[in-house]
Amino acid sequence: MTALPSPFFTVTAEEGRGWVRLRLTGDLDYDTSHELVARAAERLADRPDLRDLYLDCAQLRLCDSMGVSALLQVHRDTTARSVCLHVEDAPPFLDRIMRITGIQHLFARQEEQRPARGAGEEAASAEQRPSPAP
């Protein structure tokens, strides 16, 4: 486990057979997002046997648009190596930003193995047509 120097954002790694879990703590934003990309790329390069990369987001406090960009970059890198990218314990703000930006389908979620939490939400919301007839 290596702590990165930033006091605002740290990535700690935990490894097992065929998997790596990166635990993200703090603010994933303009100043820190490159650290996540760099750490993920480093793990991918070191572990040719990798099948699953988990991002543990339970301790994440903030994720801005650069943070989303970093998640997309990690997704692009893992996809290129046929590694499955999982986002775990996403806090509500992360869920929300992933839902609004329409990227949640890219990340394998725990919810998919567990009883689906937000399933059907999208379909329901799409049905309310607010406009009165012209």
Added chain:
Amino acid sequence: MVSPEGKTTTPTKNTRVTKERFAPASWGRPPHAVIVVDPAGTAARVDGETSLLPGVEQGMPLPDGLAWLARATAEAAADAVHRGDPEPPAVAGEFRGRRFEAHPTRCADGSVVWWLVDHTARYAAEEALTAERERTTFLAEASNVLLSSLNAERCMAATARLASGFLADAAVVVAPAEGRQLPVTRAVRGGEAAQALIAADPSTVPGLAEALKGFPPVPSRWIDPTSLPDWLVPDGFGTTVGSVVVTPLPGHGVPAGALILLRTDTRRGFSENEETFARLFAARSGAALSAARLYAEQHSITRTLMRDLLPPRLHRVHGVEFAGSYRSSDARDRVGGDFYDVHPGRTASEPSLVVLGDVCGKGLDAAVLTGKIRNTLQALMPMAGDHERVLQLLNGALLNSDNTRFATLVLASVRRAENQVHLRLTSAGHPAPLVVRNDGRVEEIPTHGSLVGALEQITAHTVGTTLLPGETCLLYTDGITEARGGPLGGELFGDERLKRALAECGGMPGEALVEHVRMLASQWLRDGGHDDLAVVAITAPQTTHLSAVDGHTRGRYTS
């Protein structure tokens, strides 16, 4: 002091002893020049280093150059009569280019023995030290003055003023030519610098063309002051130019110009030392000038970019009210990642396209991506009816393998029919637009889609709605909902608070609504740092039903 005879010769009031002290024959050659001057001002004896005193003859009156010594002799002799001991103080004077300190010893007969110690070298060293200290002080001051301004013109003025005050009688700074004209800054000692553009050929001043190219300066003595063109000599210089130094102002990689120093013919020319020093000064001033020019260049580039990227001022288009507000996160950037545009339909019956978006990141990178998106969307206007297609083409244009920088945006096709405004809205990964109804309801338009610029495949879902007169559709970036602040600080403004605030704005004109949102954000943030914020309001104007058609609109409503 012990004489060679072993007698004590410590100075006493005893004149007999004093007389014995000057038995020069037995002393060998004293290491200093010695003159015995009698009260009449005649050199009674000359001894020791007589080579230092050419023209001083024994038994002859002191030469004119030693008048100061004759005067001092008279004073010392008078003093002796009245007060006796101690010996009068030493005096200093010059003779034939040498500086002496003359130490007197009185004789009983009223004559004075002067021991002349040659201090020429010491004085020279002291003068050099003083000059060096003055130069160091000057250079330090010059650096302060020059570096305190990032304005190239003020820098040139400071260079001319400093140089004319310390190094010469007048100074001229010539900047590299702008087209066929030379920007010239001239200053006379004690005066202010004046700047002018002069249509002149630098090769008319010896050494100037070379200095402007950064070649080392030619020695001052090689430049004939009478060959200088009139434009070079500043007004108020008065007399003729006696000597000239032309030295380059070295910049960062490229020459920053040339410095010309002028001295009047009444002053001595530039010494080698002074020319070297002028180069030291020129190095500092050149660096400052160069930095100022780089800054100016950068500023002008940013301004040019910004001019094109700043959101437009919105107004009524084809009978629909548009109001917009943009505030960048940083006054320094002015353009950040948020943007909006209204592309009017070609005719009133064709929908206008409104775009509001947010590019991830900040600074120049974000601004460049913003410009790319706005241009692409403008080019895609002909197919604005199909939002999904527009977004897919835009996504294809932005996608690259280098990075995953993306944008989220909302497209709105807006068309007025009768007194209503029909909207088709599509969100591409952007917070949903809100519609403020006349009865105070705030509706979230459930359009959704994926962000553009980072994914191979994107989806988008368009939703339609209609605005009745007085109703407004608000497009906004997350600068408002993600604003952190509030009474406790650090709290998110959030969607719900925004909806509650808008619920009180039913029937408000678009301009007022936009201003209200902007104010809410400022109040919420207080002094805290904030993200970019862009807001666009699309409002169906309040109309009065007319019984007569007003001629150019096809409806029966005021527009």
